[in-house]
Amino acid sequence: MAAAVRKVGGRVPPARGTRPRNRRALILAAAAELFHRRGYADVGMSDIAEAVGMGPSALYRHFRSKQHLLMQVVLDGVAPVREALARSAVEDPDTVLRAVVAVTLDHREVGVLWQREGRLLPAAERAEVRREIRAVTAVVAGLIRDARPRLSPEQAELLAWCGLGVLLSPSFHRIELPRPEYVRLLVELGRAAVAAPPAELVPNARARPPAGIALRSRREALLTAAVRMFAEQGYAGVAIEDIGAAAGIAGPSVYNHFESKGDLLSAAVTRGIEWLTMDMTGALAGAADPEAALRALLEAYIRFAAEHSDLVSLLLTEVSHLPMSARHRARQAQADYLMEWAHLLCAVRPQYGTAPARIRVHAALTAINDVARTRHLRDTAGVAATLAAVAGAVLGLDPAGEPEPPLDASG
Incomplete structure (x- = not known):
């Protein structure tokens, strides 16, 4: 057991019975690493206590x-980003950008903790975290407007979210580069994201489409409710009876369609992965060359993320709750999907190399995911065209002429 404890964050815990002055900081560091690696629901206070060599009481x-x-x-994860951005009052933007990059590489758990675990907090605490994140975004948006005064506040905010998504993307993968090379690449990608040409944005301008006619299938009703509730509350925070009630299906009748809550999650994850795979197959089948395929794939992913933001959340946050064999299959399918992106990018830009190409792909998709999962951004006319410009810049694609009309997709 001691050997396992030493692996937490690469730290050896203090000996039991000692009281190091930085005990609170040690607790926060151990908890951050465990929540990031195993997920909040699968970590107990006893696990954290053991990681820092103290009793649960x-x-x-x-x-x-x-x-x-x-x-x-x-909040502890947000703080160093805010502190790095606070230098903008006295230092040049490039120095500030490098400071933020250093923070995100030193604390690679930050993005996951903001996005995956923060939503599990009670409403009041969740609102406090959101205020902190919005404060960070506001500082970045202000820096962007200082450099690009012709941008509207809405355009600067959208580019700020994209830029932060790019800088936090290492939180969602384990690809490594030598530190100096990684810093240079992230700085380059961050600059590219916030320098992209945004489309004209009109917040809350799009009329929502009619609700439509739902399928009569009770299985589909359960699956739709499960995707929404897992995305909003987390898998561990939802009971199968709650899903049944949301779908209008009473108690035991739920089990006529799914054997368990895990079965529901597995079906939802499988659907998301298969949808992405079908979109990819269509994009590649209709393309004349790798660059055309990559552009078509990018457009398809932006559309998918806007129309199915709950499925995006599920694929990002809940796969770890699947049974081991299903989890392995899902993660392998996700890895295969991302490798197809990297393969196309290497065909278009062979000078990148495999690891940098994969990092670029993760950065572009993380920016898209962050915007798609933020309702007031997702419901803005012109956001899809802006995301295409940002992601294209991050991938290193040449600008493709005038922005296309925005995709009319609301989630």
């Missing part, structure tokens, strides 16, 4: 509950 003297600890972990 002593841990509660520092944090009154696991939710309280999670809130502090998330």
